[in-house]
Amino acid sequence: MTEHLLDLTQHEIQALKTRFNLADAHTHQQQSPGQREIVQALPALWYEAEESRQADLEDRFKEVFFRLHGQNSVRAESTMLSYAASISTLVAGMYLRRNEISVSLVEPCFDNLPDVLRNVGVHPVPIPEDTLHDADRIYDRLAEAVTTDALFLVDPNNPTGFSLLSHGRKGFEEVIRYCVDHDKLFVVDLCFAAFALADPRFGRFDLYQLLDTSGVRYIALEDTGKTWPLQDAKCALLTCSRDLHEDVYNIHTSVLLDVSPFVLNFLARYVEDSIEDGMASVRDVITRNRETALKTLEGSLLEHLEPTVNVSVAWFRITDDTIKASELQAHLTAYEVYVLPGTYFYWNEPERGERYVRIALARDPQEFAQSLTRLREAVDSYGA
Incomplete structure (x- = not known):
C-alpha cells in the first residue's frame, strides 16, 4: 500500500511499474531530431571517449554546460562533477555536518534534500517559500526567520516552480546581501535552472559572478538529469566559493573518483544541441504538456497553480x-494512474501538503495526453 512508503523516491519506484506514470520528474519524452x-x-x-583524457572530457563538459547557461564567470577548477545530484547533495551535507553548520531549508521542496541532510546528521529547520515572494521584504523576512548558520534554497x-528570478536580479541580490551581512553560508540547488533558461520570460544572468564578487560563502548544485531524455545517464555539478573549496574537495574525493568519460562525452553533445536549438527541445514538450494538463483538468477538483518558471512538473491544489x-x-x-501527494514536499509539516498533488510533465506528448485523460476519469470518479 502506498501509505507505507517512506519517501517520494519509493513512490516513484512504484510509479515505474504503473501504466500511467505521472510521478517522477525524470525525462521520459522521446528524442528530438537533433x-x-x-x-x-x-x-x-x-x-x-576511450581515446580521450578524463580531464579533457571534464573540462569540455563544464565549458559547454556553463556556456549554455550563460554562467561564463565560473572557474572550471572550482566545480566538481558527480553522477547524480543526490551525490552532490550528500557531499554538501557531509561538509555541513563536519563543520557543525546548522541549516534552514526551504519548504516545500523535494523530500530528497531534507532526507539526505538528516541521513548525515544535519537536521534542517524549515523556512517558508513565501519568505521570498516579495522582493522588497526578502532581506527583512530572512533576518526575522533564519536562526541557523546556513540558508538552503531551491x-x-x-x-x-517559484524562482527568485521573478524579481529579476534583485531576488538573488537580496538573499546574498542578507547572507553576507549576517555571515550565513548560502547553499542553492539549481537543478531545475535549465527550465528558467528555456523560459523566454526569464533566462539566466551570471549568478556566479554575483556570488564571487559579493564575498558570500556558497555551495551551488546544478544537474543535467531533469533536462534531457538521457535514460538517466547524467552528471551533476557542485561549485563552491574559494574559501570552501579545499574542504569540500577533500570530502568529494572520499565519495567518488569521476563520472564516466563516455557519459561526459555524449552529454556534452546534448548540451551543444540545446545551444544550437535555443533549448527548444526542452521547452516545447513541457509547454505542450502543461497546456494539455490545464485543458484536460479544467473544471475538475484539481486547480492548476501557475508556476513562476515553466518547470517540468505541475503543482495542483485540491479544491475540495x-x-x-x-x-x-x-x-x-486503482486506475493505474500515479501522481505524487503533496505531503512529502512539506517535509516538516506533511499535513499542509494534503492540499496538493504534483504531476510530472516530461513525457511523450501523445502518451501524456492519454495519461491525463485517464487521470481526469479517475478524478471525476472520486467519491462517486
Whole structure:
C-alpha cells in the first residue's frame, strides 16, 4: 500500500511499474531530431571517449554546460562533477555536518534534500517559500526567520516552480546581501535552472559572478538529469566559493573518483544541441504538456497553480477541502494512474501538503495526453 512508503523516491519506484506514470520528474519524452543524431553516433562517441583524457572530457563538459547557461564567470577548477545530484547533495551535507553548520531549508521542496541532510546528521529547520515572494521584504523576512548558520534554497523550486528570478536580479541580490551581512553560508540547488533558461520570460544572468564578487560563502548544485531524455545517464555539478573549496574537495574525493568519460562525452553533445536549438527541445514538450494538463483538468477538483518558471512538473491544489491528497492518490492508483501527494514536499509539516498533488510533465506528448485523460476519469470518479 502506498501509505507505507517512506519517501517520494519509493513512490516513484512504484510509479515505474504503473501504466500511467505521472510521478517522477525524470525525462521520459522521446528524442528530438537533433538528439536522434546523437544517439546514432553513440558508437563513435564511445571510441572517442576511450581515446580521450578524463580531464579533457571534464573540462569540455563544464565549458559547454556553463556556456549554455550563460554562467561564463565560473572557474572550471572550482566545480566538481558527480553522477547524480543526490551525490552532490550528500557531499554538501557531509561538509555541513563536519563543520557543525546548522541549516534552514526551504519548504516545500523535494523530500530528497531534507532526507539526505538528516541521513548525515544535519537536521534542517524549515523556512517558508513565501519568505521570498516579495522582493522588497526578502532581506527583512530572512533576518526575522533564519536562526541557523546556513540558508538552503531551491531555485526554481520543485514542486512549485517559484524562482527568485521573478524579481529579476534583485531576488538573488537580496538573499546574498542578507547572507553576507549576517555571515550565513548560502547553499542553492539549481537543478531545475535549465527550465528558467528555456523560459523566454526569464533566462539566466551570471549568478556566479554575483556570488564571487559579493564575498558570500556558497555551495551551488546544478544537474543535467531533469533536462534531457538521457535514460538517466547524467552528471551533476557542485561549485563552491574559494574559501570552501579545499574542504569540500577533500570530502568529494572520499565519495567518488569521476563520472564516466563516455557519459561526459555524449552529454556534452546534448548540451551543444540545446545551444544550437535555443533549448527548444526542452521547452516545447513541457509547454505542450502543461497546456494539455490545464485543458484536460479544467473544471475538475484539481486547480492548476501557475508556476513562476515553466518547470517540468505541475503543482495542483485540491479544491475540495474534505479530500486529502494521500487519499486521492491512493484512489488514482486503482486506475493505474500515479501522481505524487503533496505531503512529502512539506517535509516538516506533511499535513499542509494534503492540499496538493504534483504531476510530472516530461513525457511523450501523445502518451501524456492519454495519461491525463485517464487521470481526469479517475478524478471525476472520486467519491462517486
